[in-house]
Amino acid sequence: MLELTPDRRLTGGIRLLAHKAQSTVEPILRGLVPPELVIGLHQHAGTSAVPIVEVGQRVAKGEPIAVPGPGISAGVHASSSGRVRAIEERLIPTGARLRNALCVVIDTDGEDLPYRDAAASAWPSDRAAQLDLVRRAGIAGLGGAVFPTATKLEGVAGRCRALIVNGAECEPYISCDDMLMREVPEEIVLGVIRMADLVGAPLAIIVIERDKPQAIEAIGRAARAAGDPRLRLAEVPTIYPAGGERQLIELLTGEEVPSGTYPNAIGYVCQNVGTAYALQRLASTGEPVTSRIVTVTGLGVAEPRNVDVPIGTPIGWLIEQCGGYRGDVARLIHGGTMMGYALPTDALPVTKATSCIVAATDEEIRVDFDEWACIRCGECGAVCPARLQPQELVVAAIARDFDDLDALGLDDCIECGCCDVVCPSHIVLTERFRSAKRALAQHVRRQALSSEAEARHKRRERRREAVVEDTRAAQEALKAQLRADEAERRRAIEAAVERAKRRKHGNVEP
């Protein structure tokens, strides 16, 4: 196994306080069964899964409760045994925001009885069958974006130049990948090998930030033991957002993912270490995704730690298992403090997107939102991993100047939040970019609609003119016909009159 130490530097980025030590003291807490599960059927990107259970039905742990919907989707499974109490719309946290989704609500029985699938078979050898199994097993990007893994792997299968397995975990507070790599490195490595087999990758690079020496050691040992010549371990500098897909690719290869495309456009695919682990569980034991590791941390939680949490566990209950709240919790954050979003309540369920819950007190988060004027210090541009000029973008964003926004590369913003953190004027940048992106997309849609409407109107005008033309021609023809008929009739009358005259005068017929 070759150890890679890329000497390339990340464009931009900042060094942040990690806040990870507090949650990595205790081992992962396992075996929790909450009294109630609220399992969202649309946790992943793409279309919602379709429920296949009924209210009142008993379900076992790992039993499918929803099958993948049309297109990009993933299956959903009961995360513990119990009885379906309701199937209803609830608010659930997903990759980038809260979403209203159909949920299967289960009252658990505490038995945690596993599902015995009569039709369960071993890991298939055929790629299509493997992808189908991954899709039905509900595997989706466990780094937090929850993009269905089957679709992502399929998008690069057969032409993959390298599989990049992301254990960088650059976002502050989150330590679930770190703990998973420390505790089950062998299974992660086996999962990586299976993924590499699936997509036919000649290289499988596991990337870990340098601030996780135990994970690096554990994965290194497991990878050497596995002895697969495709495996590489890359230690990358601890700098946010080195763990972003585009940033990892830049850091490892020096290549850039072309604007508006995904890594598969240049033959790469990135997968989170947790996803590799889920794939290995599926392949070796047939288990679908019924739980994930969640970092429960922040100064506002009594016993910060990592927990193996059944999908659908209420967040409030999860916090109780970690000693409950401590002090004044100013904000409850889903994900890390850079890209994670604030939850309005803890009465929300854990989903496959829930990598971390930060119960933050005033001391550790931004609470003052007063702004000063921009002093053009350029720090925002210096730290931007996309090499944008946030100080110019924000002017265009406020003015909703769509031409400028487009020219300044708004859609290339990865919303990492570095610019907000370094801005000495405390100008709210990323949130304005998010909102401007929505407005720009709407503007583009509206423009497309209006140009389509214009074309439609023109076509209609042409049709109308054609009809008018046709009508006029028909009228002309009719008039000519009438005139001709009239002349004919007149000639007939004149002829008759002529004949009558001749008859009167006793003339012989000619």
Add this chain to the structure above:
Amino acid sequence: MIEEPTPSSTRAAPRRFETAAPPHTRPISSVPRIMRRVLYALAPAAAVYTWFFGFGLLINFVIVALAAVATEAAILLLRRRPVARTLRDGSALVTAALLAFALPPLLPWWIPALGGFVAIALAKQLYGGLGKNLFNPAMVAYVLLLASFPVLMTQWLPPRMGDIDYRPLGFVDQVRYSLLAELPPERTVDAYTRATPLDMVKEGLRAQRPFQELRGHSMIGTFGGRGWEWVGNLIALGGLYLLYAGIIRWHIPVAVLGGLLLPALVLHLIDPSGYAGPAFHLFSGAALLGAFFIATDPVSAPTTDRGRLYYGAGIGLLTYAIRTWGGYPDGLAFAVLLMNAAVPLIDRYTQPRIYGHAKR
């Protein structure tokens, strides 16, 4: 949808939380902190300046600062903007400090007062306040005063420790001159003021005297102008602190000094008696203050690293050209203002290539 009664024991009362948009991480810096640090960085140089040239700098600073803050407060009131919060950004004090360093130490009070007013009213608030001004406010005020009051604005004092027959003015004498334009009995302004080393060398070279001979003059110290060179050392130290603290980046200072010193070195090597050497240029006049504190004013400088190199090099070269061939002994203020005007153009042509886009 059908829902059965909820067993109440299974659910704790949900807690509600305030929300806010990400990122939640606290900002690592602030405008007032930056401005405070710039003032700290200038403090050692101000102390040395005071030791060599008396209290004029501090008196001028107080007057400029009062005028600047009063002007800013008045205009903010007129513009119906938050006064206290805006003044707290500290930018007016930094402008005042830079202007005070640029002014000669012996001046009647109304010159620094007018300077403070011009810097804030004309050069800053008329453009829309902090961050909107095209030109460096302190330099606008300095150049306006220099052009309007050329005699008063060249009343430079000789340094203490000169082997010139000279008794430095005390604090009380300085304040008396500033407020009442009165000097101690039997003394005139001419008895105190001297040309600056830059002026002396420039006139000397113009009179065909070789630089080697001028270097031996009592006004010249080890590297540059006597006294001035020590102010310069501490300015450079303050500049290094700004670099270390991440307040400024290296591009502008390096480019300004490179643009000034490179032609100085080349021409001095070609003709050592006709052109002053790089050490003299570095440690005289506004070179170090300009490189570290004036040209680095972010508002009136480009925002990209490459742009800052062009901008700084332009300032250095223009300063050298004005010092060597122009009508003024120092040219940094003019060079800064000229390059300020070029900033929008520089910014436009030095935009970095966005990630994932082809080279333009």
